[in-house]
Amino acid sequence: MSVSHSTWPVVLMPYNLPPWLCMKKPFLFLSLLIPGPSAPGNNIDVYMQPLVDELKELWDTGVNTCDASTKSYFTLLASLLWTVSDFPAYANLSGWSTKGKLACPSCHKETISTRLSNSHKEIFMAHRHWLESLHPFRMDKDSFDGTEEREGLPRSLTGEQVLTELKDFEIKFGKLVKDNPSLPYNWKKRNGKTKDYLKGRRDLEEMGIRHELHLEPLSNGKVYLPPACFEKDKKEKEKFCNVLKEVKVPDGYAANISRCIQVKPTPKMLGLKSHDNHILMQQLLPVAIRNILPKHVRSVIMKLCRYYRQLCSKVLNPNDLFNMEKDIEKILYDLERIFPPSFFDVMIHLSVHLASEARLGGPVHYRWMYPIERYLGTLKSYVRNKSKPEGSIAEGYLAEECLSFCSLYLASDVETIHNKTSRNHDDGGDDTVLPIFCMPGQPIGATNVVKLGYDTLGIAHSHVLEHLNILSHQNPKKRKRDLQHLHSQEFEEWLSDYVDEDMTSRDNRITSDIETLANGPSEVVKKYKGYIINGFQFHIKDVEKNMTTQNSRVILQALTSSFSSARDNDPIVGDVTYYGVLKDIIELQYSDEMKVVLFHCDWISSGSRIKVDENGFTTLDFRGLKQTKEPYILASQAQQVFYVADPVRKDWKVVIKTTPRDNFDMDEQICIDDVETHLQSDTPMGPQLVENETIDMVRGDLDGTIVDDDTLVAATDKNQIDHDQGRICECSTYVLEQGS
Structure with missing residues (x-):
């Protein structure tokens, strides 16, 4: 609810609904409200036990339910397909810790990670696992993490394997329990910061890679930091922010992103919501970086944007998902060749599993957080007494449920939550006329x-063809181009005469719609x-x-x-x-x-x-x-x-x-044959590069930075360097001198 108060709603979403109803507010059930003021942590199991018991009953025995359409009873059964949450909450729900060296729940015990001694964080750079066994990048140490890659693809963890690993452990729910046994790997139960620039350079030295980016000692006791290929100077940052500052999107497409962009005095982005980042990543970022980064850097970024754009399509073709799995593997190891090791936290690594998850779970619209976040905003709007937020939410939810139930008995011409038209609804037209x-x-x-x-709008196809045939017989020597020009000039008058002639002969060849059209x-x-x-x-x-x-x-x-x-x-x-x-x-x-x-x-x-x-x-x-x-x-x-x-x-x-936004094409054949027609926006691939092309790690058109060695050591120890502000941190306790 706020920084000091955290309320956790648990919402059930039925999936046996058409796409235009699924995940919408009238069909979300608030089944549980975990009170604050603090997050439940592992106590979430205690709160959810009654809900779990009811779900087990729906799966095992079912409940006797009335079918309103046939006025008969049947046994309703239900299954829990998956849970939808952010990544930190995933650890509480699944029991697998999302922190530490085994943070990836998909790679599980086969997760490969490295601890950076300077940046003090775990990184995940082993994306060469997905390459063919003889790929040259497997032996390329300098371009990646300083090691040769000989391991194979991590195997997916099955449900049976999870039960086997945990079958001998008895776990008591709740975070206050002290006598639970220690579980293997990252199991907890049976059931992003700025990438430090100077620390990152020290990490490169320690790993023995990218020697051109290492700190270069100078004769005056200072060190020189060469500008990395992904660096931007202030003018380039201003160009980037100016593009986003002027962005206007169609109604209902996204929020006003320009309000989150600051150009002066310091170019930066602030206050972006989750959907703002979604639109920025998938559509606007490729446009904004077109001329401010080297070709090899913007190419891989654009490919990553396109990957997410395809992944978030309304329709997913299984064959395309296999190709996307291969694409993201190449994208990630290209990123490893460019960005510092500290960039590759677990959130970057998780991208490699998203296409595989889509093959299992279908389109991501049924599994992402946007509908839930909008619904959380609705629940927050119910709060009238801030000293009792949970009570306010429960009262507001019950009141709306009652009103929604009563609205089912109103006349069909009364607009309710169940028959409310979409944001950009049109009347559908009249099929009985021309x-x-x-x-x-x-x-x-x-x-x-x-x-x-x-002029009269002449759109009657059969009469158009008839007029063209008449002109062709009357002017046999004219080219088709001239005939078409003549047709556009004379068709209106010809159609009017044609209708008058037909009405005189009373041959009934002309319908009332054609007559109306001819009259103009x-x-x-x-x-x-x-x-x-x-x-x-x-x-x-x-x-x-x-x-x-x-x-x-x-x-x-x-x-x-x-x-x-x-x-x-x-x-x-x-x-x-x-x-x-x-x-x-x-x-x-x-x-x-x-x-x-x-x-x-x-x-x-x-x-x-x-x-x-x-x-x-x-x-x-x-x-x-x-x-x-x-x-x-x-x-x-x-x-x-x-x-x-x-x-x-x-x-x-x-x-x-x-x-x-409300377009759902249910034509199965079209969905199979041409999935690209269902993309909300087709993001370009970016410039194409040669597979084994040598890339420049240092930008020759930017100046590096000269730093006092003592300042460098102090900044590394106290974590005072802020890379997002450029390579120079304006801090009163440190003096950084711009070099040439």
């Missing part, structure tokens, strides 16, 4: 009615400042100037035909991606119930205004962009992206693609 009029969506904000002379829209149209469609919330560019969100960026995936030269007669058909900025939202009224919504945008699709760099990022230049001849698209065709300032080219923008 597809052009079957457009979902709902406007946002005030409506502006104006009189405009827009009203000259009086409606203009909106915002519109919700396709699961996105769009705003026009002028509205978002004073907003912290960015909802005016549009992408259109189109199948178009083009001609490589004026002489070509056969068009080249292919996919073209158009990137735009929404300027206006217009509703054309064809009849009382038939309407068409258009987006008026500035577009870029090709030419010098769009570039794809070596990192795989698409960048755009909208400066001085002239309006195209066809600036309008159907609102139903629009998808949303957001643009981030390009740190390489001034005034250019980097494109980041998104998908709707």
Whole structure:
């Protein structure tokens, strides 16, 4: 609840629900509330014993339950699949200590760790275990931890092995029990700091690796610290923070990350929440480091970001997970070649097991902490009496449960917690009319009615083909390119005459929808400042100037035909991606119930205004962009992206693609064939490097640091050097002199 008070709720989540209901607030059960003011520690077993007994009953015998749909009774059985917690709480729940030299619960007793005598911490750098037995990196001592790697892959610990290891031990629950037997390995029961820069250099010397980064003694009694390849100077830090400071994301996509960024006087990030770090790591970090780190450093960081991006997909392909297991192995040993040993604590090491866990447990959305953290915020909001927080939470939870139960008996047209629409819900459209009029969506904000002379929107496919055939017979010598141009000019008038002729002959070839379309829209149209469609919330560019969100960026995936030269007669058909900025939202009224919504945008699709760099990022230049001849698209065709300032080219923008937050594509065949279409954002791979390429450990474009040797010793002993502030610590008791 606060720094001085810790309340532990225990929540049950049923998983036999569709994705759009699972892990949502109405279906979370508060089964236990462990009171504060301190954390329960190992006493959590005592508190959870009644809950464990009930879960055992549900697994062994079940309970007699009524089926409301069939009005019959059945025996309900349930199983506990897994527990969801942060890593420190994992130790209390599982009984395996997450500290010390065997901190990894997946590698268990086969965990390989090293104790750094200068940094005073356990590190986990044995990721070469996952390489093939004859891989050259296994024998490369200098690039890694100073040893040759001859061990094989750690074997996974099975449930039967756990029972075998602990079967002869009788454990009493509770942390006050003093006579429990000593358990093997890291078993406790049967049931991050800054990486010190100077200490890290001493660790390198002691391990006998990366000699180019060792402290270099000078003739005046001082020592020189060469700048490492991952170092940044103050200007580069300012560039990094400036990119994040200007970030605006779509509505509902993430929090306002820019509020956590400080550029002056000292560039730094502060106050980031867990989901902020999630978005930063997976999407924004690759953009921000594009030009401030050497190629080999940013390449491996971008690959790590992409790994987490793929891991957090809404749909996971088992075949892709096998490839991801191989990818993370290479990423981690590439990181070992670059960053200091003190970087590799157990949290970095755990990345190697995540893809394997996803193969066993499925998509990570059902096992991560974000829904729980949001629910904890709801529980905290129940507290009215801060002297009795647990009582307030229990009372608020019971009151809401009662109201939720009563709401089931209200009429279906009354909005309750059970039928509440999603954040960006549209009406779904009308399937009984012509597809052009079957457009979902709902406007946002005030409506502006104006009189405009827009052309008729002619979208009737069979009549389009018929008109093209007529033009082809009338103009047999014209090229297809000229015929298409002629068609776009004459189709509206031809369709109107075609409908009039049909009505005169009374042949009933024209439906009422086609007649309405041919008559054209009203000259009086409606203009909106915002519109919700396709699961996105769009705003026009002028509205978002004073907003912290960015909802005016549009992408259109189109199948178009083009001609490589004026002489070509056969068009080249292919996919073209158009990137735009929404300027206006217009509703054309064809009849009382038939309407068409258009987006008026500035577009870029090709030419010098769009570039794809070596990192795989698409960048755009909208400066001085002239309006195209066809600036309008159907609102139903629009998808949303957001643009981030390009740190390489001034005034250019980097494109980041998104998908709707509530989009769950249940088409099994699509899920199997093309998992990439389900990614919320496709993160580029970064620049590609040669497998055994020699990397520079020292940045030649940065100045090193000269440090007095006595100061170095004192700082090492008292832990006064702060690497995050650059290699110079402004401390009144130490004097560090910038060297050349």
